[in-house]
Amino acid sequence: MSETFIGGFMSGLLSRGFLGARVGYGFYFTTARVFGVDPGAHGGSQLTGTMAGYIEGQLMPTLSEDENTKLIAELDRVKDFDLTKDQIKRIELKKPGPLGVGLGRISIVPLTGSPRSIQLRSPVAYDRLVQLTQAFSPELLQK
Numbered sequence: 001m002s003e004t005f006i007g008g009f010m011s012g013l014l015s016r017g018f019l020g021a022r023v024g025y026g027f028y029f030t031t032a033r034v035f036g037v038d039p040g041a042h043g044g045s046q047l048t049g050t051m052a053g054y055i056e057g058q059l060m061p062t063l064s065e066d067e068n069t070k071l072i073a074e075l076d077r078v079k080d081f082d083l084t085k086d087q088i089k090r091i092e093l094k095k096p097g098p099l100g101v102g103l104g105r106i107s108i109v110p111l112t113g114s115p116r117s118i119q120l121r122s123p124v125a126y127d128r129l130v131q132l133t134q135a136f137s138p139e140l141l142q143k
Helices: 045-054 065-078 125-135
Strands: 003-017 022-030 033-038 081-084 087-094 104-110 116-120
Touching: 003 033, 003 065, 003 125, 022 065, 022 125, 033 116, 087 125, 104 125, 116 125
Parallel strands: none
Antiparallel strands: 003 022, 003 116, 022 033, 033 081, 087 104, 104 116
């Protein structure tokens, strides 16, 4: 089975570091892998323009085989990390508090190694990542 792009989310609504000081991160899902993309490293900022037409408002965009192959190659080029389904123990999502009080979180917990955790600054980020995670692998999702 070939790998197919499901969708992604890159936004300032995702952050890292102490109190979320480093704003901006992205998660992209295929049928086989989840990619983490840091817009400040590995050329990740280039994805916003290149991929905006494919992901904006579409959970599962319709791409030609050639577009799909190019998109996945681009993700491989700029990724901060990628994990296949069989490398992931669980994906934990915690919703941010109401009215922007309290940060949410997505943690991708691998079978081996340290979890990848990113803060969610808005319920919009939480809702989008729940949709993408359910499309990727609903059995890995823990809310």
